[in-house]
Amino acid sequence: MPELPEVETVRRGLAPVMEGARFRKVEARRGDLRWPLPKDFAQRLEGNRVNGLGRRAKYLLADLASGDVLLMHLGMSGSFRVLHGSRAKTPGRYHHERSKQRAHDHVVFQMDNGSIVTFNDPRRFGSMKIVPREKLDEEPLLRSLGPEPLGNEFDAAMLAGGCKGKKTSLKSALSDQRIVAGLGNIYVCEALHRARLSPKRRASTIAGRSGAPTERAQRLVEAIKAVLQDAIAAGGSSLRDHRRTDGELGDFQHNFRVYDRAGKPCPTPGCNGVIRRIVQSARSTFFCPVCQK
DNA sequence: CCGCGGGCCTGAGAGC
């Protein structure tokens, strides 16, 4: 489920209860996630303080006082839920919710501020890993990630450089985390529509000869940044799994222009096209064949 | 190295 805007929404929900707090108790109820949790997972966290909670692409990174970093990935169906310690002021509800255990609650963090953070993941494509901070540069999960799309360094020249010589489709290229990190199926479709570029176009065609950025690359960079910023402002998109850490839904699914809208009119002003669904690399692509060229 | 297809898991929804 979660692409960059959903992960960022989760980060913003977790930061207030995790940053500056210590892990009082850590329960790994199920360790057989996407990659197995280490046997000493709880031990290495308990008593440890979270100095900061960051994000890289679709990974959350908790910077720990011990010098380790806790890496977390939501996979397709992962979510975090926060129960605030302050709920203790309404004991009935608090104790009820505190004791409620849902299916697929795999990891539970009890923080020393009284908050409880629960990781839930039905499909178990998500996982967590603890790595020493000085080895973060060599971390295989992070090492080959491309630029952060909302960072200043991500511009038309960088995107054109990544797409240069690529024979694959623009859709595949944007889904490739090595070229730009954090987009998934939804936001790739949405960004391409905003940039009026066809998902079927060869990726190399947004780089000019010699790989110089084109006006198309410029439009695409602007579209990517805009759609991600809009989605973050809306708390992400909730199709099936994504929840904010307070359990509320994100809102951005109401603003989709093409995703899951096959057969509906293209929202581009003056365009009479109809949104189509095609399959690329075994995944659905939604686009308008009239205004996306 | 490149590009593609398969597989990992469970649950929701469609169709019968």
Place this chain on the structure above:
DNA sequence: TGCTCTCAGGCCCGCG
């Protein structure tokens, strides 16, 4: 109602 089938927002691996 209940069964079966398909599909789902990510990512890694192996193949040619």
